[in-house]
């Protein structure tokens with residue numbers, strides 16, 4: 091299958107005048123798979139009402155079928171078709187954070203969507219993205235769109251058009267090409283089927299931010315990886331093919347590595363630690379300094395993909411961040427990329 095590319099970069103604020111816009115709208119209505127930009131990562135979108143379309147998402151990504159998808163909307167009024175009993179507290183948070191990088195798991199009502207989107211659960215995850223292109227596409231198409239991240243299963247989520255193309259070229263109908271994505275890690279997912287709510291996947295909207303809007307609505311969370319709330323959290327994820335070591339707490343002094351093959355190591359970390367990296371090692375920057383969490387979110391998945399493309403390395407080090415509420419989402423992704431292979435700087 092030839093994959094179309096629609097470069098809409100000159101039309102971000104005026105998508106309706108993009109010459110091929112009708113091709114995109116028709117594609118969704120004909121149950122094709124189309125990658126679209128959101129403010130977090132690129133999504134692989136398809137009509138959530140079509141069993142065939144949603145089945146094809148799982149096939150194109152190589153995704154396990156028990157891992158449910160997030161349904162993307164442009165208008166809260168769409169929810170009444172496929173959800174029920176959304177609590178007042180949930181509505182308050184939707185109104186506060188939407189459109190934006192947060193997904194809500196709410197009670198599912200069967201009949202309107204294909205049940206395949208929920209992987210057989212009686213809840214459904216919903217999100218209204220804020221990206222000007224993604225949001226306008228959802229408006230023009232006016233269908234509920236199921237969209238996981240637009241990567242092959244197990245690969246880092248795509249933050250650039252090139253990442254989507256690398257993973258899904260010739261596997262999907264088309265890709266809407268926009269500028270690189272701002273945020274860089276996937277949305278916060280909160281489970282609103284019981285109260286207080288639980289964070290199922292941390293993201294840039296933190297528990298503190300949610301509790302500021304609605305005090306006490308999020309229980310103090312420790313993610314329990316043995317019993318993940320979001321089925322997707324149990325899978326190995328975001329992992330390059332070379333082994334990754336997480337340097338817990340980060341480097342505080344130059345790396346002391348004695349073995350002779352140091353040119354076969356790539357280090358990913360904030361620009362501020364570059365001075366600690368021997369010249370022969372490869373260095374891939376992650377934000378400007380250790381407090382630049384936004385920059386790290388933005389750079390992380392691209393950095394993992396760059397590291398993966400080096401053919402002459404056999405080890406990747408990722409500099410860890412101090413663990414606190416604001417680094418929780420970042421460290422969650424780094425933990426998974428390293429497969430929890432953690433060392434202190436003295437043990438390298």
Ligand code: TXA
Nearest residue numbers: 130133158159213214215238239276277320321322323
């Ligand atoms: O930022 C994002 O959320 C991106 C963009 C494209 O919107 N999407 C995304 O989708 O990251 P995906 O499929 O890669 O991750 C969705 C996560 C998975 O961990 C899945 O298990 C969880 O949400 N999830 C979806 N529906 C659920 C449900 N009903 N109950 C529990 N977890 C659910």
Ligand code: MG
Nearest residue numbers: 238239247276
């Ligand atoms: Mg994903």
